[in-house]
Amino acid sequence: MTPPLGRDRLRRTIAAPSGTPTVAPQRRAVVVGGGIAGLAAATGLAERGVAVELVERQPYLGGRVGGWTVSLPDGHRTGMSRGFHAFFRQYYNLRALLARAEPDLSVLRPVPDYPLVDAHGRVDSFRGLPRTPPWNALAFALRSPTFGASGLLRVAAREALPLVDVRLPDVYTTLDDLDARTFLDRVRFPDAARHLAFDVFSRSFFAPSERLSAAELAVMFHLYFLGSAEGLVFDVPHRPFHTLWQPLATHLATHGVRVRTGVAVEGIERTGEGFRVHAGDTATAADAVVLAADVPGLRELVASSPGLGPPWWRDQVAGLATAPPFCVLRAWLDRPVDPARPAFLATGGRPPLDNVSVLDRYDTDAATWASHTGGSVVELHAYSVTDGNDARVRRDTRSRLWRRLREVYPETRAARAVSEEVLWRADCPLFPPGSFTSRPGISTPVPGLVLAGDGIRVDLPVALMERAATTGRLAANHLLAGWGAAGHDVVTVPTRGRNAALRALAARFGARPDGVAGEHAPV
Structure with a gap:
């Protein structure tokens, strides 16, 4: 297994701000959002003695890399999520976050290849490069x-x-x-x-x-x-996403972090001493707040907190864009796909299908079900669906995804779906041309308030999950530096x-x- 910090001798380490080992006197911070960015920020703060409360509106941690369970017709309880995620070896800060709870990163399993097939059946491969x-x-x-x-x-x-x-x-x-x-x-x-x-x-x-x-x-x-x-090449977690973050949650608990899931933050007030965060039926006083919500959640929360920040900054947050809707179709089939099929296949020129995952190749939950039933678990992704909020378009997308699966994996033409889950979301950040200069960054004009997430500006070569982990760590460092405490190193590919x-x-x-x-x- 690749070490958390990888092998590239030219990787860049951004040294953490120096300071005391722990914050003194103790400070209190509320982290809004329990995705990767929020988990990274909460970890960085709690490990320096900050009293942290993490609030997540979903009933699970992990954000867009989180999961939940569903019941199949046979009574089996199994995992469901928003789809496949590749944990690349250069995701240094994400891997370091996972290593906080599992130093050997045994949760990750290498994928030897992820072939790409175009509309003419031509296949590209990453194997052996x-x-x-x-x-x-x-x-x-x-x-x-x-x-x-x-x-x-x-x-x-x-x-x-x-x-x-x-x-x-x-x-x-x-x-x-x-x-x-x-x-x-x-x-x-x-x-x-x-x-x-x-x-x-x-x-x-x-x-x-x-x-x-x-x-x-x-x-x-x-x-x-x-x-x-x-x-x-990259790694994938062999545990389903609804269990992936449990070890890190345990790590946070040992550092005194209070985790509240299934609770939405309705607003944030400035006070003379800091902030008052309204979540559920409670109002929590805090010296600092990390806003690590997704783009729609961040826009909504700032809009519902009228005293938070000057107009120009509020306009920056309101101007953050989201990408078009995407679809994830997961199907539990009554027979296996060809054993030669890869765990992950990317497709080009076959709209609306962007990739096919065979979960029982790597996910222990799916593998257990497939072994018990003789079937297989496949997942189809349509990444950017024009007019994807229209009911007719959604029905058509589902039908076309099934047709594409039978086209690229012909053995599925005779397969029957024992169960099917279709998920639509439209909450991923969009980076349109000309948007960089107006994108809000980690620091804000409000003392004690920082942002984190994969939609937040950071002048480093990171993206997707790694951008979330990096901004979360940098948000914690920003607050810690203000309190005179040592931060945490950040590692990236060369800049x-x-x-x-x-x-x-x-x-x-x-x-x-x-x-x-x-x-x-x-x-």
Whole structure:
């Protein structure tokens, strides 16, 4: 198993602020939101002696990586969640959070490959690639049936140079006003290979390409391909998500954290001493508050707390956007899929299907049910559904997902669904072009109030779950520094291109989005 801090010798450690081992006198903090960001913030504060109360409106921890149980027709009680999540080796801060409770990270199991299949049945693979950039990306492209040497020769090399020297936050100055589709067009990325650059990575943001900032796409390439030597494969938890966070909850309890689930925070008041947080039938006094809710929850909570922050900051929060709805369809089938099927298959050019997971390949809960019944548990994802709030569109999406499953896995044509769960959500953050400068950051104009979450600005090469974990840790560090206590180190992939020759090439010949050559600003 990969150590929590990985193997990449060029990974960057941002040293924690120095200070006393514990906060003195003791302070009290309320963390709003029990997802990854809230759990990271609560952990960082509690380990320095802060009295923490964590409030989560759902009846479970983990946020979008949490889970619950459902009853099947056979009486079996089994796990359900919002879908597959990949725990990449370069998710240093997320893995360090899990390691707080399980130092060996035995909860994670490696996935040897996650193939990509396009509309013509051509398959790309991550198996056996070198770990070090740029050889990983080059080997992947050269052996790809949808890219290959001819595709590389057609790429507009000068327009692609920003990808080899991604610098944070400079990349947002040069690319944030451009959308991902336009950027890929300028790079002359082969149409047949778009699922390598967009369907797998960009659609992880649950957004259509024309609504996603090209800067975010570049950061994704840097994080997964060209900025990290941890490799392109990932791990998955073998425990279902409704049990994944229990060890960390126990760890928090040993540090005195009070966890309240199934309770919504209705409003926050400023007081002379700090804050008063109204949740359920109680009002809790606090010296500090961490708002680690999802984007809709954050907007709602700030709107219902009229005295919280100046108008310009409240406008920033209100302006945070959410991605289009997405669908997760999980089915318990009466027969197994082909044993050769991978745990995870990404699909391109087969709308609305974006990927297929076979849960009994890695999830112990699903594996137990499959072993007992002789069936299998599959999960289908549609990441960005236009008009997904319309009932007719939802019915049509469900039918089309089933058709696509039978198309890519023909053995399922004879399968019957013993049970089915269809989940729709529309609460993931959206990063549209031009939004970076107005995105609220971790610190706020309100002393003692900080933000955390995967929709919050942070000038580091992180995304998705890792952005949540990183902002949670940084939010705790911000508060601890104000109280004179030591913080916690933050680790990321390098914050600039890792190859000196490519950096020099990009600096000399790189192009701005308007096509004018120019030097990168110094970091």
